[in-house]
Amino acid sequence: MDLETALGDPAFDLPVPPDGLTRVRRQATRIRRRRQLALTLPAVTVVAVLVSLLAGNGSSRTVLYGNQSATPQPTQSPEPTPTRGPVDQTVQTLCDLPPGDHNSGRSDTDGPTGDPIDNCTRFWRYSLHSEPPALVAYQDKFGSVIVQPKADPLPSDAVVLAAGATQSTEAIELDEALGDQIGLGPDHCRTRQEAINDATRVVDRVGIAGWPIHVDDGRTDLAKPQCWGFAASPRHHYVWVVATDGGYDYPAVLEQIAKPLRVSLTECWSRAKALAEVQSAVARSSLKQEFKDLVYIRQVDEPDTKCTVIHMGGGGGIEFTLRGPV
Amino acid sequence: MTPAEEFEAWATGRYGGLLHAAYLLTGDRDTAQDLVQTALAKTQVAWRRVHTSPDAYVRRTMVTTHTDWWRRQPWRERSTATLIDRSALGDSHGQIDDRDALLRALQDLPPRMRTIVVLRYYLQLTETECADLLGCSVGTVKSTASRALERLRAHPTLTSKEHC
Structure with missing residues (x-):
């Protein structure tokens, strides 16, 4: 008997468990969740919850720009009514990429614009090294903006955004700063006053005028203990501070990356220097390679500024935005 | 056929062969089933990217997952006196x-x-x-x-x- 025959002996066949594929499906769901949750920054999770609340719904669905999610919508809807004009309910966009291995190491040189399809197209090219198919942007029932391939089924309550629908770039920048782990330090469960202080500090640092702090003491449905968070509300044009029931489990590896980058708060870095430092911090960290591949670095050219501001946030991956001079 | 249906059709056809290979790799029925389940789940997550050549992907995933398990759980490497589950083989002859x-x-x-x-x-x-x-x-x-x-x-x- 040769080795091939011996190893291929049908006696080594094991019975396929009758619920095998069901277990595979469950585990696949856990893998997707774990990939997202492992790197979902708590502050950003809070922001996402707030975004849902701002849209008048308490859903805890995490909706983050650049998130890697591929939950197919089950049914094809009738043709939704397109809307035009500014997208005023939410800041963050879910760019619904197909799951799989993403690649990092390069950086995207065009920062976020107000066009969610344009943002997602660039993210797609960067992450998957391929041209995306035709994309469609819609708002879901929570007011969140989702971008996905046109060929994928839409949820029945989707409101498709017509070409030209825009998000406020000012709100996007403010929202980035409100979820930033470098400027705000390691995330933690904030008291009401800490949340007000931090939100005020961010608005001052970003230097955006006309965005007052609005403290919402109206939530009575939360079980204690409560943590307080904040988010930009483009609809109301204020920074909303409110109690949440979010949990806080700040991954140590994120602090490994953020800590050396806090030097940029006191030193004046060029964008090239900032990019090198970000890449170095990620490389030196104990972040597993599969998550390093989910790191996304955007650069925004701001020729009138002298120093580069680095924002670190994200969900499902780590996203850096470098705003500064060339 | 939706991607999910496509994956399930493919996985159904491959499940048995993968279990056989996993059994040879692990020498243990339960571990083999866990390994195949994990490899298929990872393949399902990556399906939209790998559906044109899923066999190579699932093999690679199975091998790397197995290697990872060995690294993390060196105790698995100990030989045991009861390596084979005879009842699983369905054969009581000399072979x-x-x-x-x-x-x-x-x-x-x-x-x-x-x-x-x-x-x-x-x-x-x-x-x-x-x-x-x-x-x-x-x-x-x-x-x-x-x-x-x-x-x-x-x-x-x-x-x-x-x-x-």
Whole structure:
């Protein structure tokens, strides 16, 4: 008997468990969740919850720009009514990429614009090294903006955004700063006053005028203990501070990356220097390679500024935005 | 056919073969089932990207997952006296001793050698495919396979059975 025959002996066949594929499906769901949750920054999770609340719904669905999610919508809807004009309910966009291995190491040189399809197209090219198919942007029932391939089924309550629908770039920048782990330090469960202080500090640092702090003491449905968070509300044009029931489990590896980058708060870095430092911090960290591949670095050219501001946030991956001079 | 249906049709067809390979790799029924389940789940997550060549992806995933388990759980590497589950083989004839011996000898190989044996001689991948999958050179595959065969030939349980 040769080795091939011996190893291929049908006696080594094991019975396929009758619920095998069901277990595979469950585990696949856990893998997707774990990939997202492992790197979902708590502050950003809070922001996402707030975004849902701002849209008048308490859903805890995490909706983050650049998130890697591929939950197919089950049914094809009738043709939704397109809307035009500014997208005023939410800041963050879910760019619904197909799951799989993403690649990092390069950086995207065009920062976020107000066009969610344009943002997602660039993210797609960067992450998957391929041209995306035709994309469609819609708002879901929570007011969140989702971008996905046109060929994928839409949820029945989707409101498709017509070409030209825009998000406020000012709100996007403010929202980035409100979820930033470098400027705000390691995330933690904030008291009401800490949340007000931090939100005020961010608005001052970003230097955006006309965005007052609005403290919402109206939530009575939360079980204690409560943590307080904040988010930009483009609809109301204020920074909303409110109690949440979010949990806080700040991954140590994120602090490994953020800590050396806090030097940029006191030193004046060029964008090239900032990019090198970000890449170095990620490389030196104990972040597993599969998550390093989910790191996304955007650069925004701001020729009138002298120093580069680095924002670190994200969900499902780590996203850096470098705003500064060339 | 939706991607989910496409995946399930493909996975249904591959499940048995993957279990067989996983059993040879792990020598344990439960671990083999866990390994296949994990490899298929990872493949499902990556389906939209890998659906044009899922076999290569699932094999790679199974091998890397198995390697990862060994690294993290070195206790698995200890040989045990009850390696084979005879009831699983559904065979009470003399051949069972041969299979028992083969499985035992396989488990006594270092993990990488065992993986190369399974890839080359059960899944019948070429040396180039093995090298690509394991991230090593073709020369390494050749030499490792050769040393693995020598060790199997010299294994006490196989010395009189001429498996190789």
